[in-house]
Amino acid sequence: MTGPDADRSGPGRSGTGRSGPDPAGPSPGTPVGIVGAGTMGQGIAQVALVAGHPVRLHDAAPGRAKAAAEAIDARLGRLVDKGRLTGAERDAATARLQPVESLAELAGSGLVVEAVVERLDVKQQLFRELEDVVGDDCLLATNTSSLSVTAIAGALREPGRFVGLHFFNPAPLMPLVEVVSGFATDTASATRAYETARSWGKTPVACADTPGFIVNRIARPFYAEAFTVYENQGADPATIDAVLRESGGFRMGAFELTDLIGQDVNEAVTRSVWESFFQDARFAPSLAQRRLVEAGMLGRKSGRGWYAYGDGAKRPEPHTAEPAEPPAYVLAEGDLGPAHDLLALIREAGITVREEGEDQGTRLVLPGGGQLALADGRTSVEFRDVVYFDLALDYRAATRIALSASQDTSARTVAEATGLFQALGKDVSIIGDVPGMIVARTVARLIDLALDAVAKGVATAEDIDTAMLLGVNYPLGPVEWSRRLGRNWAYALLDDLHRRDPSGRCAPSLALYRHAYASEKRESAS
Template structure:
């Protein structure tokens, strides 16, 4: 049974009747947006009562919109009339596009599309909302693979204003353009990406959690400190361990392993044994009541931050290696009223402040011929306006560590001490995010501007990866990665050619190759 037409349907829409198979959280959101855009929507679900539940849920959203003055009663009536229940697949016969939002199982998706090909017109489009499966693989089972495309939304669909449009290797340009126009009509930014593992957003997001886990595994800092640094110092909306707890390790670890193996063990995507062990223990996150944090009444129990120690002012010598960082630190010393050692070499009792990029405090101290027991490194990548981070060498005496801590906290800014690490916390995580983004651009998975906007919308980062690299400076990011790679010999840190060339030329990382 074909749904009736309504005069409110916009003639310029690329599609007019949308079939939706699977009415869970994702399917409901897609149906809501499609109806609001002017499409007739036929809902189908294998579970008895699921469609009625979905219609009730969506109607509830619209009803609250009327209550809050965002919609009119006429809008509500019009939208509701566009939602139709399909009894079985044959009821989707009049649809010009069908979107599947069923379980992430390749065989199930292939079987569904093969059955639909026997029902739909040959011009109808088959769209998959898959987040991790190959669109090309799904299409390979179809008689007309050229009409199969990825149309990947993010949960919650109405609030996450992005949809990835992923043509398979045989998808026609016309299908891609029409589906892209549909996404725009539904009010979303459409991110065109190639059919690669993780597509665009999940691909670009690999560095944030995996590098944070690596820092945790190396004993650089605990998970709470890492979260605080990346939120307060880096401007990320949520720390990586809070995010893992929110998503759930049953989901997050599986995605980490899947993308790692789909890229044939690419070191940049290497998962951590920490999440495998915690998954085995059932420490999934919020859903299990305990993950990296313990939850009471749905709220994380977070350890109190240690207060800065009291310390008598010492003479402070600031390494002149980075002139901008040295100037900022010297101003902080003067503002605190501590004596500033302006000599070329530090005095016998002076606290030595270092500002390495990608090096650990030990290497920087020895390279500059300084006494390691007086040295403390300060992360200057993001400046001194927000949370500050210091790290010590294994030889640093507690009195010098405490003096540096008290100095940096003198104006009330929070300070997080960490153990010696190549690149602190923020430097390492940011450099890895930028590097993965640069490699995505190098592989032409998406246009640079599309990549940045998709990551901002899909992951909530303060900037897209390439814009982030430009914000902190491409050459500084390259220095961090080069020093990380030199110290560890881990190919995880090898710089992308995209980054290396543009940093060497002083070009923005969004600069594309002339064609």
């Protein structure tokens, strides 16, 4: 349930509030049924086995469950080789694994998890059949990543015992599990699923049934903003990826990550979320990515995506500016806001910092008269002789900084700005005059979607940050990022972006507006 009445107190968030089966997680001896013997089904089966459950593995394709059981046994053997399991533990787990040829053999299971093809009709039919097989106290769960948990449960006689258990691939290694309550999910069923995931050594997060759940909903801007910069000729993929990694602190850039995921898979998730939100512009797919998919350039698996792969393929280098002389001094007007650490770094580099005023903005004046300002939602062409620099997760640790200038920015200002950051030990990438640049616009939009999800009861702020840290390895959760950057930072940047591109793609949410306005109101009152 999404709205003001959503219960945010724990994993039992649901639309009915009815009680259900005993909310305690299943004991290790409780049989678990897994339907679907593909990659995800095998991974979930392995997790349940290692947690001590008898596992019955079924697949509609004859012989596939048996082959999957053999593959699981081989993986458990490799864990023994690595010292992560003893031989006795492997033998006991293998003895608990039983491939079965019919759904009827799942009778007696305390939990059945489905990991079959992502088609609503197929999943609904499967769970209708399971209802006739398992007992009334059996928890039914889907591992869907793109379909509505509520819609799947809508075909059941007892939808209250149905829940989403969204594992991430590879399930044995990834710690995160999204526990998704559909509109009709009983509180006890959601709690039981949550405790099950926790007893299996996972980190569960509770969320309401919303397109993309937590991770796939909130992560869309990470890809979308990188593609937008590219589509607007701001920078090439290698440069954008390098800035996201070396300045933003992300483990991978958007282009290399989508090549790893598969362009078809990533684009399908984006399109599914976009369509589920009634083509909300904030979730719009990328035309450039669509062209890649149409061309069959799907990434690593096809040998070509944004980058080339295979024997002899070389990754293009990011744009890096030639060495430039640093300025003798800078004049600091204001404290630079989120970039305030730069002043100490500049002094440590032996460059004089002259400070003037306290509230005159977040900018540096260079000896030639040009200005250096932290990226906001405006463009360099709007001002005389301005260079913008991008947001960094940690300016001291960052190894690369992006600069943005317009055709009207003087060559001296660009050179002085370049030399300044090079003197701080940073590689410099000069990109086009793109408002919000790369890291700043990406982080602002992640913050916006996160706070919007909290306001709509999708999940708690804590669970959202946990999900983004564990599910996609972000350097900070978006809510924590907001705390560090200031309550109105993201709103101000997105409001500027929206004014320059009123398509709605970057329009700040009502939740973000309230977040920023509350901050301003408290400050004025004080």
